[in-house]
Amino acid sequence: MKYLVYRNDGLGDLIVSTPLLVNIRNFDNKAKICLICSKRNHIYANLLLASGLIDEIFISVDKGKSFLDFISLWLKSLKFKPDYSIILKPSTTNYLASIFSKKHKILGIVPINEKKLAVKETPNKFLQSVLFKKEKIDCRNNYEKSKNIRMVDHYRNLFLKAFNYPIDKYDKKLFKPKLEISDYINNFKTNKLISKKNILIHLDEKWSRYPISNFQIHELIKKIKYSNYNKIIITCGELLTKHNLYIFKEYDVNINNKEAEEKNNIIFFKNLNLINLATLITLSDTIITSEGGVSHLSSVFDKKLLNLIQKDHQNFLEKWKPEADDYHHIVLKDGKAVDQIIKCLS
Numbered sequence: 001m002k003y004l005v006y007r008n009d010g011l012g013d014l015i016v017s018t019p020l021l022v023n024i025r026n027f028d029n030k031a032k033i034c035l036i037c038s039k040r041n042h043i044y045a046n047l048l049l050a051s052g053l054i055d056e057i058f059i060s061v062d063k064g065k066s067f068l069d070f071i072s073l074w075l076k077s078l079k080f081k082p083d084y085s086i087i088l089k090p091s092t093t094n095y096l097a098s099i100f101s102k103k104h105k106i107l108g109i110v111p112i113n114e115k116k117l118a119v120k121e122t123p124n125k126f127l128q129s130v131l132f133k134k135e136k137i138d139c140r141n142n143y144e145k146s147k148n149i150r151m152v153d154h155y156r157n158l159f160l161k162a163f164n165y166p167i168d169k170y171d172k173k174l175f176k177p178k179l180e181i182s183d184y185i186n187n188f189k190t191n192k193l194i195s196k197k198n199i200l201i202h203l204d205e206k207w208s209r210y211p212i213s214n215f216q217i218h219e220l221i222k223k224i225k226y227s228n229y230n231k232i233i234i235t236c237g238e239l240l241t242k243h244n245l246y247i248f249k250e251y252d253v254n255i256n257n258k259e260a261e262e263k264n265n266i267i268f269f270k271n272l273n274l275i276n277l278a279t280l281i282t283l284s285d286t287i288i289t290s291e292g293g294v295s296h297l298s299s300v301f302d303k304k305l306l307n308l309i310q311k312d313h314q315n316f317l318e319k320w321k322p323e324a325d326d327y328h329h330i331v332l333k334d335g336k337a338v339d340q341i342i343k344c345l346s
Contacts, residue, residue, distance in 0.1 A: 001028050004082035006094045006108075008038040008060040011274070011293030012320065014045065015300060017088050018175035020155045021053050027165050034080050036060050036073065036094075041293075043274040047177040065093060073097035084132075084162070088155065095123040105132035107162045109154065112138045133161040147315040152323065174300045174323050181283070185276045186269055188260035193283040196230040199345075200280055203244055204237025206290035209310055212337040214246035220338045221247070225266065227345065232266045233280055240270075288341065291317060291329075299324035306344050308332060 003024055007014050014037065024031050033054045037045040038061065045057045058076050061069055074097040077085065085098040087108025098106045110128060113120045121128070121136070128134060135158040138146040156170050181190055201224075203217070224232055236244050240255065248255050251263045261268045269280065278297055281287060287298040288306045291313065298305045299322035307329045309317050317329055328344040 001030070001083040002032045002034070002081060004034050004036065004077060004080050004085045004098070005054075006036045006085070006087045006089050006098075007041070008036050008094070009040065009089045010038075011041045011044055012296040013089070014041040014048075015174060015293070015296040016151050016320065016323075017155060018048070018053065019152055019170075019172050020086070020088075020159055021048070022171055022173075022175050023156075023159055023165070025053070026169070026171065027163055034058060034076075034082070036076065044177075044297075047179065047275070047278075048175070051175075051177040053175055053177070065091075069093055070097055074100055077101035086158075090122050092123055092127075095127055099127060099130055105162070107131060107133040107158055108135075109158065110134045110136045112136055112140060114140045133158065135161065141315075142312070143315040143319045147318040150318070151320055172323070174296070176300055179275070179278055179282060181279055182276070185279060186258065186260040186271070188262070188267060188269070190279070190283065193231060193233075193280075196283075197228065198231040198233055198284040199224060199229045199286040199288070200233040200235060200284040202235045202237075202277075202287065202289040202294045203241075203247070204235075204290055204294070205239055205241055206237075206292060207243050207308070208241055209290075210308055210332045210337065211334045212332055214243055216338050217243055218247060218250055220341060221266065223338065223342055224345070225264070229286075230265065233284060234266060234268045235272055235277060235280065236270055286345065291320075295322045298322070299327070306330060306341060 007017050021033060024033060034056045035045055035054045036058050039059060042059050048054050049057055060073060070093050077097050078101055081102055082104050085104060085106045087094050090109045090111050108131060110121055135154050137154055152172055160167055183190060221232060251266060253261050253268045258271050281298055281303060282301050284303060286304040289295055291307055291309045295305060295307045304326040305322060305324045309329050309331055311331050330340050330344060332340060
């Protein structure tokens with residue numbers, strides 16, 4: 001059978017969806033899977049492709065609201081000729097591209113939202129009538145009514161509604177792609193990290209949402225430095241923030257130098273691609289990061305994870321909670337952020 005899977009959104013979304021892809025493989029050993037991905041997750045999609053989980057990818061846009069976006073997806077569906085379309089990114093464009101293709105079975109996620117005091121479902125009730133199977137998710141009030149059902153379980157429910165497969169055989173583990181460790185990352189020898197106890201702090205744009213100052217982040221790094229970790233790895237997001245610039249200045253790091261710089265067992269990486277970031281995660285024991293794709297990437301590789309979240313995102317977190325055994329989520333409090341993080345490290 002041929003399966004066209006729509007996951008044209010974020011990195012974390014794709015990672016959390018990998019158990020469903022694994023179970024398609026287990027259910028149908030002759031399955032041909034095409035993943036419709038986005039510019040935000042296509043690098044990870046290529047890792048899945050190289051690891052044999054999927055057979056081909058097609059890069060779409062994240063929003064996909066224009067007529068040209070619809071035509072692009074529709075033509076891809078016509079060309080691939082799927083037996084099943086699985087809509088995990090529930091946009092109207094994705095659904096229409098499937099519905100107007102050659103007749104086949106369509107199953108997908110149907111979010112329930114509230115707009116102008118009215119209940120809105122995507123797709124609408126008329127389009128839902130042509131679906132083979134669906135799984136509804138109540139997203140209203142920040143998932144208040146569905147926070148106890150995790151996204152991985154929604155995807156499992158959708159799969160089990162569509163296919164005759166025993167629930168006890170459904171594998172919920174995140175798929176771990178093959179990842180070769182490069183000899184160098186930004187001109188830094190990776191063998192200096194092998195067989196060491198390392199901690200990685202991913203200091204991206206989302207840290208600006210938390211009640212933690214530049215000074216406190218510096219204090220956190222200094223306290224970790226005197227703990228039992230051999231190396232501290234500092235990575236950045238796509239854009240350098242005031243936090244990054246402050247820390248770089250404190251440690252005399254050249255922001256214009258694309259190469260990694262090591263300062264007293266603290267290694268600073270800038271301009272990392274996803275593969276190199278994933279490699280550094282595999283070479284670390286503990287990850288401190290904001291909620292999002294890096295959290296899920298860390299859980300793929302079974303790392304101790306300290307996941308920083310916003311106070312009003314706790315329902316969202318319950319929904320998307322990373323699959324990690326040694327997991328700690330921290331709602332940072334004013335004046336106590338450093339102590340909260342250090343306590344979880346001990």
